[in-house]
Amino acid sequence: MTFPRLPAEIVDEILSFLHAHPDDLRACSRVSRSWLPRARCHLFRHIVVDPSSDQLLCFFKETPDVRFLVRDVEIRGRATTSQGWWMNGADTSLSLSRWPTLGARMARSVRSDAVAFEVPSWLREGLSPSPDPPSDKTDQDSSHPSSSKSIAANSTVHHIFPLVHTLRVSEFTLSPGVSSFLAAAFPKVTTLTLSHCRAMSFADLTSLFLAFPRLRALRLLSAEWLSDRKALPETYPRLELGQFEVSQDIHIGPLVDWLLAESAHRSLRILKCSIGTRRSAGALRALLSAAGSTLEHIQITLSKSPDPTSLLEAAQLDFTPCTRLRALHVPCGPSSPTRSPAAATRSLSWVLALLAHAGGAAPALAEIRLVLARRALPALNLEGLDVVLARTCYARLARLEFDVADAGTGGAREDVARVLAERMPIAHGQALLRLDYRAAVG
Template sequence: MFSAMPPELTDRTIDFLWDRQPDLRACSLVCRQWLPSSRRHLFESTTVRPDARFLPFLSSVVTKYARTLDFRLWPPEMDPLGPEILHHMPMVLNLRNVVLGSLPPSPENFPVLSRVVKLSLQHTEFPSCAELVESLAKFPALRELELAWVTCVDVGHNVWPRFPSGLEYLSIQGFAQTPGILQWLSSDDYPRTRALALHIPNDAPDPALLSTVSKFLRCLDGHLQYLGLAMYPSPNLQSSLAVLDLGGLSNVQRLRIGHGIYFHPPTTHRTSGMCRTFRSVLTTALGLASNNQLAELIFDVEISPDMWSFSSDSFFKGLLRDHTVAQIPVVRLHVLRGSHSYDAAARHCRQFAVYMGERGYVGRNILYSADEGK
C-alpha cells in the first residue's frame, strides 16, 4: 500500500509532522521511501556532541540533513575528537545556521563555514575583541547575527568586521554588559543593518551605554527598515526609553513591540479570557508610529498562566482606534509560542481573536497570527 502511494503525497504528509519527534521517528521506520523525509525534519536542527558516538552519526546523517548546528553543549575541555568533528563541519551541505554558547572553540580551530547565513552567539566570553572579530570572520556569508550576553575580557581598540553587503538582521541582548559590542556600534565600522532587534533590560543600565545605542540608531536612520523592541514593564523602562530617544527614527517600515500585551486564555468553557496591557510599552509604539510611514505594526501577545484581577479593555480599545494606528495598512497581533507547541499557540491565537472580536476590536487592518517556532 505504501509503495503505491506517490512519494510527493507521503513527503507532504510527513511535512505536517515537523515538530512531532515521536511521530517522525515512527515514520522513519515504516519503509525506506519514508526515511529521507522523516530524517530531514528529525535532524534539521542538531546539537553537536564531541564524543565518539557522535562522529559516525555526523558523517552519515548530519552532513546530509542538518541546517542548524548547536554548539552550546560543548564541554569546557574539548574532547580529543573535537578537532575531527570540526573538520567535518564544512561538509554539512545544507548548513545555514550555527549556534555557539558558553564556551565556543578557539577561532584558530574553528573552520570557515561559507554557507552559514545566520549565527547566534549566546552567553559567550571572548579573551579579546580581536578573537570575537576573528570568530565572525569564519562566516563570510553571514546575513543574520544574534548577540546575547557576549563579553570580551580585553576590549582594546580593534578594527571591527565589515560585512560587504551589510547585515540583514542584528539582534542585541544584554548590551549593558557588553562594552566590546557597544564599542563596535560606536565605531566607524558599525554594522549597517536593515533589521534590528533590541532587548531593553529590566534593570537600570548605565545611561552612557544606552546613549551609545541611541547614536547607533540615528546612524541607521534612513537605512533601517525593521525595528523590534522587546521591552519588559519595569520602573526603569521610561528612563531607559528617554535616553534611547527612539522618537528620532523616521524611516522604519515595520515595527514590532514585545511584552506589552498579556492574554490569559479561558481555563474552562465557563470562563472568558482576559487581557492585560502595559501602557508604557504600547505608548512607545504610538510615538514611533507617528514619526514613520509604517507598513506593518506588530504587537507580540504573551500567554501567561497567571490570572490577572483586571483587564485593560478601555486602553486597548483606545490604542487600536487611535488615528495613527488606524492609518497603518497592517496591525498584527502575534501570539508567541513560548513553551507551548505550535498547535497550542494556534489555539490560543484563535481564542484571542474571539476575545477581541467579542469586544469590538475589529478592523480591516487588524490581523492575527501565531508563532510557528520554526
C-alpha cells in the same frame, strides 16, 4: 498480497508531517530503501553536537553523504563554570568583576586552563573526515590564535557540513582559532546564535562574526568578554547584516559601535533588542539614527528595566529616520502566564510612551504587536492606547495584534476579545484588533 506503490511526492508529503517526531521517522526509515533517504532528510536536518556525541560523529564519518542533509547545527561546549577559566597562566590580576555583563559582587577566582582557548579535542576529532590523525605540531599550534591561518588553509579537511545555514554555539570559549575552525567546518552559515559564550576580548568575539562572510542574521542571547587588548585584523570581509538581535544580557554599546564602524548595518532590516540601562538606550538611539532608513521590523522591550518609563524619557529615542518601518513588536513582560506574577502587575505606561514616539516618526507603520500575559492586561492603559492609535500619524496602521498568554484559570479567548473591544472602541470600529490567544497546557 501486493500493495500499490505510492508516488514519491506523496511519500515526501507524508513524511514531512513527522519532522518533529524522530522516533516515527526512524521507524519509517526501516520501511524500505526508497523511504530511507526521505526519512533521513528530516532526521538530520537539525542536529545537536556536544562532548557526548561520539556515536553521531562516527556515523557522519562512516556515512559521509548524510552530512549534505544537515541544515541547522547546535554546538554545545562544556557547562559554564564560575571559576576563572580564562586564565592561561599569564595574567593573574584579572577578576570576574571586569566582565561587562557580570555584577561587581562576583568573587575573584582564578584557575590556569590552557585548554580554554583550544578547539575542543572532541570537536576537532569528530568533525575531521580525514582518517589520518593530525600531527602533534598541527594539533598544538591550531589552538593558538596565531594559527588561524593554518586552520583556514586546511579548511578543505573540515568542510563536513557544507550546506548548514544556521549555527548555534552554546557554552563555548571563543578565540580566533575557534572562529577559524567553525568557519571552515560550516562555510555557508547565514544565521549565527550565541548563548552563554565567553571571549578573552571583544575582538575575539567579533572575529567569530567576521569569519562567516555569508552571515546575515546575528542573534546574541548571552556573551561575556574582557577589555579589548588587540585590534581586529584587516583581512576579514565586510559584513552586511539583515537581522540583529541582542538580549538584555549583552552589553550592547560596544556591539553598536562595532556595527557602525564596520558598516555592517547598511542592510539591516530587522532589529530586536531588550534595553535595561541608559547606556544601552543611548546605543540603541545611535543605531536607529544610522540604520533607520533600512529598518522594516523592530522589536523592542524595556520590561526588564527597574523603571522603564523614566528610562524611556531619558533615552529620547528618535524614530524619525525609520521611514520604512512597517512592523513594531513590543514584548510587555513575561510571555509565560505562570512566571513572575509581580512583573505581570507592573505599570505598562512605558508602552504608550514608546508608541507615542514611534507613531509620528514612522509613516509606513502598518503593524503593532503587543506580547503579554493575560494577568498583565489590566496594567496596560487600553483606553489611552486607543486614543494614541487614533492619531492621524497612525493612518496606515492596519493591524493591532495582542499576543496574550493565559494560565487558563480566569476565562477563555472570548473574554479577552470582549475586554479589548470594550476598552478600545475606536480600534475595534476600524477593525484593527487581532488576538493571538495562547492558553497554558496542563
